[in-house]
Amino acid sequence: MFYRETGQFKTNYADDMAIFPIRQDRIGIAIIIAIALILPFVASDFVLKTILLPFLALSVAVIGLNILTGYTGLISLGSAGFMGVGAYACYKLTTLFPEVNIIIWIFASGFFAAAVGVFFGLPSLRIKGLYLAVATLAAQFFLQWAFVRIPWLFNYNPSGAIEVPLRTLFGVPITGPTAELEVKYLICLGFVIGMTWLASNLVHGRIGRSWMAVRDMDIAAELMGIKLLNAKLLAFAVSSFFCGVSGALFVFLYLGGAEAGTEFAIRLSFLILFAVIIGGTGSMIGSFFGTAFIVALPTILKFGAPAIGIAITGATAEKIVLMIIGALTIYLLIVEPHGLARLWQIMKQKLRVWPFPY
Amino acid sequence: MSAVTSSAPKPLLSPALMATLKVLGIFGAIAIAIVVLVQSGAMPKGSIGHKVLAAPFIDMWDLPDLLVQTLWEGLVAGVLYALIALGFVLIFKASGVFNFAQGIMVVFSALTLVGSYEIMTQRMGLPPGTVVAILALIIAIATMFVLAWLVERIVLRPLVNQNEIIMLMATVGLTYFLIGFGEYIFGGNPKVMITAQLGLPVGQTQFNILGGRVNIQHLDVAAAVIASVMIAGLAFFFQYTRIGRALRAVADSHKAALSVGISLNQIWVIVWFTAGVVALVTGIMWGARSDVSFALEIIALKALPVLILGGFTSVPGAIVGGLIIGIGEKMGEGYWGPLFGGGIETWLAYVIALGFLLFRPQGLFGEKIIERI
Numbered sequence: 001m002f003y004r005e006t007g008q009f010k011t012n013y014a015d016d017m018a019i020f021p022i023r024q025d026r027i028g029i030a031i032i033i034a035i036a037l038i039l040p041f042v043a044s045d046f047v048l049k050t051i052l053l054p055f056l057a058l059s060v061a062v063i064g065l066n067i068l069t070g071y072t073g074l075i076s077l078g079s080a081g082f083m084g085v086g087a088y089a090c091y092k093l094t095t096l097f098p099e100v101n102i103i104i105w106i107f108a109s110g111f112f113a114a115a116v117g118v119f120f121g122l123p124s125l126r127i128k129g130l131y132l133a134v135a136t137l138a139a140q141f142f143l144q145w146a147f148v149r150i151p152w153l154f155n156y157n158p159s160g161a162i163e164v165p166l167r168t169l170f171g172v173p174i175t176g177p178t179a180e181l182e183v184k185y186l187i188c189l190g191f192v193i194g195m196t197w198l199a200s201n202l203v204h205g206r207i208g209r210s211w212m213a214v215r216d217m218d219i220a221a222e223l224m225g226i227k228l229l230n231a232k233l234l235a236f237a238v239s240s241f242f243c244g245v246s247g248a249l250f251v252f253l254y255l256g257g258a259e260a261g262t263e264f265a266i267r268l269s270f271l272i273l274f275a276v277i278i279g280g281t282g283s284m285i286g287s288f289f290g291t292a293f294i295v296a297l298p299t300i301l302k303f304g305a306p307a308i309g310i311a312i313t314g315a316t317a318e319k320i321v322l323m324i325i326g327a328l329t330i331y332l333l334i335v336e337p338h339g340l341a342r343l344w345q346i347m348k349q350k351l352r353v354w355p356f357p358y
Numbered sequence: 359m360s361a362v363t364s365s366a367p368k369p370l371l372s373p374a375l376m377a378t379l380k381v382l383g384i385f386g387a388i389a390i391a392i393v394v395l396v397q398s399g400a401m402p403k404g405s406i407g408h409k410v411l412a413a414p415f416i417d418m419w420d421l422p423d424l425l426v427q428t429l430w431e432g433l434v435a436g437v438l439y440a441l442i443a444l445g446f447v448l449i450f451k452a453s454g455v456f457n458f459a460q461g462i463m464v465v466f467s468a469l470t471l472v473g474s475y476e477i478m479t480q481r482m483g484l485p486p487g488t489v490v491a492i493l494a495l496i497i498a499i500a501t502m503f504v505l506a507w508l509v510e511r512i513v514l515r516p517l518v519n520q521n522e523i524i525m526l527m528a529t530v531g532l533t534y535f536l537i538g539f540g541e542y543i544f545g546g547n548p549k550v551m552i553t554a555q556l557g558l559p560v561g562q563t564q565f566n567i568l569g570g571r572v573n574i575q576h577l578d579v580a581a582a583v584i585a586s587v588m589i590a591g592l593a594f595f596f597q598y599t600r601i602g603r604a605l606r607a608v609a610d611s612h613k614a615a616l617s618v619g620i621s622l623n624q625i626w627v628i629v630w631f632t633a634g635v636v637a638l639v640t641g642i643m644w645g646a647r648s649d650v651s652f653a654l655e656i657i658a659l660k661a662l663p664v665l666i667l668g669g670f671t672s673v674p675g676a677i678v679g680g681l682i683i684g685i686g687e688k689m690g691e692g693y694w695g696p697l698f699g700g701g702i703e704t705w706l707a708y709v710i711a712l713g714f715l716l717f718r719p720q721g722l723f724g725e726k727i728i729e730r731i
Binding site for chain 2: 069075123126127128129130131133134135137138141142144145148149217219220223266270273274277281316318319320321322323324325326327328329330333334337
């Protein structure tokens with residue numbers, strides 16, 4: 001009744017091609033952004049620290065992998081490695097040139113990740129499907145090894161970890177131990193909105209079309225004049241760029257420091273791929289659903305179960321959480337193999353014809 | 359899109375052999391080039407080129423006993439990688455599922471074996487010894503059968519005909535579930551494999567050969583022998599039994615197999631059970647070399663380069679790939695590792711596999727992929 005496009009006429013091409021052609025969608029997005037803006041001032045520090053910050057930081061990486069896997073059809077298991085490249089690049093840049101603003105460096109670190117991503121994306125021209133997925137593990141393990149074994153990357157810190165230095169924006173500390181959570185959140189949010197806008201424009205334009213053509217069938221795409229080399233490597237570059245920015249955000253704004261090699265382990269790669277698939281491949285909003293799922297679920301299970309009276313100790317809880325995550329994964333894949341984004345679509349469709357379903 | 363097997367007339371040499379020859383030729387040319395470079399004095403001792411290209415080979419020549427030791431260790435590791443890869447291949451062939459949980463099945467089955475042995479001897483008061491160990495073995499095999507049945511019922515059947523990445527993700531979910539479940543039942547502490555109770559040999563023999571000593575663990579010999587026997591047994595099973603024939607039919611074409619009355623569901627249970635038994639054997643072997651804990655998970659990831667090297671659908675590929683990766687990894691770590699500061703074992707296997715894949719994108723023994731519009 002409320003969600004219906006009746007009466008909204010498209011009078012020019014720009015209207016027709018708009019990403020949100022329905023007015024209610026535009027209002028919805030505005031409301032979501034408004035809520036996101038006031039959220040840090042109402043949410044508790046705990047929620048902010050354990051759910052919202054990792055959600056924002058990881059969602060960028062999930063969008064990045066979605067570009068590669070969902071839009072271009074190349075499966076990658078190296079995303080955590082590329083995130084690490086971003087984090088370490090940002091750390092090196094900001095310690096070498098402390099006078100440049102950290103925001104610029106967070107953004108710039110994506111380019112380093114993109115360069116590494118292109119290099120490891122080269123095999124994708126020969127190798128396809130699951131073979132490629134395994135091949136990208138080479139990137140993951142090599143990068144993880146490099147983070148531990150090359151002391152230059154963490155400035156010869158004897159502990160082998162990187163510690164985020166204090167950096168300010170207009171005199172307000174935004175990274176380092178003294179920065180306020182709310183400030184970190186807002187910076188993160190800014191990055192997420194900017195990167196989402198960028199990704200959305202990329203996938204809706206000519207480049208995105210060529211990616212999707214490659215995904216659907218790369219030989220046919222080649223016959224139609226799409227250069228596979230450019231399309232695939234560009235997908236790897238953009239995807240790694242997003243992962244790199246996400247890694248920098250993850251370490252600088254969420255963790256505040258990273259143990260060499262442990263944060264960006266293979267498990268994180270799987271988690272990101274998992275978020276892409278649970279959320280829905282080839283869907284922007286699905287990326288956010290997927291991220292929310294992987295970030296919130298462990299926390300909710302860990303802290304929610306005792307709250308409703310199921311007393312489980314810490315060690316047992318972790319095992320049960322693992323079991324539930326595993327079982328839920330399989331369940332969700334069975335119920336909706338196309339991800340949460342599909343459920344969202346179905347819901348919108350239902351809402352559109354409500355209250356007369358026929 | 360259709361990917362079909364090539365039906366062109368057989369060339370004189372099989373493609374895999376041709377590829378091997380090509381690679382050997384390249385290596386030979388490189389070796390000659392290195393010798394020429396060193397002899398002509400273009401690469402003086404101590405230069406980077408000498409360190410990378412010549413010094414390791416001179417070491418091999420000077421200390422042949424160390425070389426034999428490294429090769430043997432690589433061989434044993436390779437056999438075990440091959441076993442894990444074999445489990446993958448069995449399942450991939452029969453159901454088209456890339457079973458990421460194979461590595462966890464290895465740990466899980468070994469844990470079941472050790473855990474049930476512990477429970478029987480400690481809580482139920484049965485006398486420790488071979489009898490109880492065999493009882494535990496039976497329990498472990500039964501568990502793997504139940505697991506196979508449950509997986510078929512709960513995971514495979516509803517997900518039939520889904521995209522391969524979704525099946526992969528489902529097995530990742532299975533992995534998490536098995537980790538949680540295994541730790542919940544048997545505890546997270548590393549356990550010691552009941553090697554002696556199962557009648558496996560322990561101890562080691564030293565051989566004095568080539569002017570040095572080579573240590574050979576009896577267990578490693580047993581592992582190699584058992585693995586060979588098992589692979590031969592599987593080959594026999596596939597070739598000459600009714601079920602084996604059905605398995606091969608399913609691997610060739612699901613639809614054709616269905617049309618001649620082969621039950622896919624039954625075959626899947628059998629194939630997952632077979633993979634589970636392979637996992638159990640692998641778990642016993644790995645567990646005897648180190649402790650049984652979920653840290654063994656990392657070994658499963660080591661089997662992945664073996665797979666892409668050998669091809670997802672080829673049993674001989676898994677074996678040859680396992681040996682190449684095992685030996686290559688140990689040689690690389692032993693002779694070239696110090697140049698990189700050590701620890702290159704974690705990624706060397708992948709780089710070796712990638713190197714092969716660039717020449718043969720479907721793996722050494724994989725079916726040639728022909729794509730049509």
